[in-house]
Amino acid sequence: MNLVSIVKKALMALTGLAWIGFLVGHLSGNFLLLRGADAFNGYAAFLASLGSLLYVVEAALILFLLLHIYSGLRVTLENRRARPVRYAVAATAGRATVASRTMAAGGIIIAVFLVVHVKMFKFTSHQDVNNGLWGLVVDTFKEPAWVGAYIIAMLAVGMHVSHGLASAFQTLGLIKPRWRESFRRTGFAIGWLLAAGFITLPVWCYLVPTN
Amino acid sequence: MKFTLKVWRQPARDKPGRFETHEVSDVSPDTSFLEMLDILNNRLEGESKSPIVFDSDCREGICGACSIVINGRAHGDGEGTTTCQLYMRNFKDGETLVLEPFRARAFPVLKDLVVDRSAFDRIIQAGGYVSVNTGAPQDANALPVPKVNADLAMDAAQCIGCGACVAACKNASAMLFVGAKVSHLALLPQGAVERERRVLSMIEQMEAEGFGNCTNEYECEAQCPKQISVSNIARLNREFYRAKARE
Numbered sequence: 056m057n058l059v060s061i062v063k064k065a066l067m068a069l070t071g072l073a074w075i076g077f078l079v080g081h082l083s084g085n086f087l088l089l090r091g092a093d094a095f096n097g098y099a100a101f102l103a104s105l106g107s108l109l110y111v112v113e114a115a116l117i118l119f120l121l122l123h124i125y126s127g128l129r130v131t132l133e134n135r136r137a138r139p140v141r142y143a144v145a146a147t148a149g150r151a152t153v154a155s156r157t158m159a160a161g162g163i164i165i166a167v168f169l170v171v172h173v174k175m176f177k178f179t180s181h182q183d184v185n186n187g188l189w190g191l192v193v194d195t196f197k198e199p200a201w202v203g204a205y206i207i208a209m210l211a212v213g214m215h216v217s218h219g220l221a222s223a224f225q226t227l228g229l230i231k232p233r234w235r236e237s238f239r240r241t242g243f244a245i246g247w248l249l250a251a252g253f254i255t256l257p258v259w260c261y262l263v264p265t266n
Numbered sequence: 267m268k269f270t271l272k273v274w275r276q277p278a279r280d281k282p283g284r285f286e287t288h289e290v291s292d293v294s295p296d297t298s299f300l301e302m303l304d305i306l307n308n309r310l311e312g313e314s315k316s317p318i319v320f321d322s323d324c325r326e327g328i329c330g331a332c333s334i335v336i337n338g339r340a341h342g343d344g345e346g347t348t349t350c351q352l353y354m355r356n357f358k359d360g361e362t363l364v365l366e367p368f369r370a371r372a373f374p375v376l377k378d379l380v381v382d383r384s385a386f387d388r389i390i391q392a393g394g395y396v397s398v399n400t401g402a403p404q405d406a407n408a409l410p411v412p413k414v415n416a417d418l419a420m421d422a423a424q425c426i427g428c429g430a431c432v433a434a435c436k437n438a439s440a441m442l443f444v445g446a447k448v449s450h451l452a453l454l455p456q457g458a459v460e461r462e463r464r465v466l467s468m469i470e471q472m473e474a475e476g477f478g479n480c481t482n483e484y485e486c487e488a489q490c491p492k493q494i495s496v497s498n499i500a501r502l503n504r505e506f507y508r509a510k511a512r513e
């Protein structure tokens with residue numbers, strides 16, 4: 056399909072922002088892990104009780120993610136093709152960042168993570184686990200390898216959002232010149248705060264509670 | 267001063283190229299970069315070797331003809347300068363300088379350091395103009411322009427179309443160039459009539475030429491000899507959405 060570059064970018068920006076919104080909500084909810092099994096399992100039961108509303112949100116998130124991945128990969132492949140012969144000396148004027156150079160690679164890590172993550176906590180039964188879903192999460196993170204894997208995945212999220220958030224506002228044309236630096240800083244901070252928040256949870260599960 | 271130059275030599279379009287090494291010595295610090303190449307070329311011609319082909323015209327930083335990626339930076343690493351405005355005193359004595367052409371699928375190399383930038387001309391032909399009926403000149407104050415817009419339009423109009431933004435961008439994207447051209451006309455009443463048509467057809471031509479997609483890294487702004495702001499890219503995006511919404 057022939058999609059104008061700005062359309063692909065706008066799709067990526069809107070779907071990416073929607074996902075950042077979800078991540079903020081997801082992280083806030085997950086902090087209930089720290090309040091113990093009753094609080095966390097109660098929250099999970101509340102979400103389940105939303106019924107079809109929950110399905111609508113889940114379907115939208117999946118659709119957004121697929122659109123995001125589709126346009127992201129197309130943008131990346133087209134950009135490769137736009138410079139068939141590379142420079143012998145690769146230098147930057149200091150604007151490029153590790154994050155801006157690893158958006159596609161980081162995105163792929165996130166995509167793999169999401170499949171594993173959903174399989175692990177959504178499609179694994181916790182009927183027979185002591186303390187239900189809370190117990191399943193805590194038990195999982197008693198395994199240091201999982202803690203490590205989650206930390207890596209969350210660093211990828213932090214990196215991706217640290218460039219993506221401000222980038223999305225530029226793509227949507229919403230940045231005024233005098234706000235650019237504040238947008239960049241805020242996006243950077245939100246990205247790494249999200250990562251730090253998410254990393255807290257498996258580390259806490261590993262160190263603190265017993266199930 | 268003394269320099270080692272590693273220069274990209276390519277006999278013609280679609281022919282393979284390679285780096286060739288030349289030593290230049292006794293260079294006065296006040297020699298301009300292009301004069302240094304002229305001196306080297308004189309010597310090469312004296313030795314019956316083919317001179318290094320590069321673009322230049324005004325040699326005063328206003329025409330946009332000169333190009334060259336020097337040590338990985340479009341127009342070298344000076345801030346807000348074209349290659350023709352670089353002087354050898356900007357470099358370290360004994361330094362090795364790697365000279366490459368602007369690299370992009372849309373800018374094919376014609377010979378050595380010269381690339382074909384006519385893709386930019388075709389983008390301008392697609393809409394980077396205003397159609398006005400000629401006739402008696404208008405009264406000077408007939409079309410009031412707010413000062414803010416006049417300033418922004420003037421800043422955008424500084425673009426000399428050299429293509430450094432494309433050369434600097436990791437995606438070889440032309441969004442800064444197109445953003446500057448669309449902005450400078452969209453901000454002025456003269457550009458209002460063709461405003462929607464202009465942005466859509468310039469973008470269409472930009473895509474057809476095979477430039478990459480902008481990923482908001484902003485290397486273009488940092489390497490632009492006229493320091494054109496990436497705000498013009500945000501405005502280009504807005505102009506595009508606006509035109510699409512009215513289509």
Ligand code: HEM
Pocket residue numbers: 064065067068070071072074075078123124127128130131155158159161162163164165166212215216218219220222223224226227480481482
């Ligand atoms: C938690 C999930 C994700 C979030 C919150 C997210 C967020 C974002 C945001 C806000 C942008 C910036 C859009 C713009 O520049 O206008 C972006 C760009 C991008 N994303 Fe994601 N993304 C996520 C997952 C993914 C996945 C799974 C992939 C791919 C497999 C991916 C690949 C990309 C690519 C290639 C870009 C473009 C990079 C660029 O413009 O330089 N993302 N993402």
Ligand code: FES
Pocket residue numbers: 321322323324325326327328329330331332348349350351
């Ligand atoms: S030769 Fe005219 S800008 Fe450099």
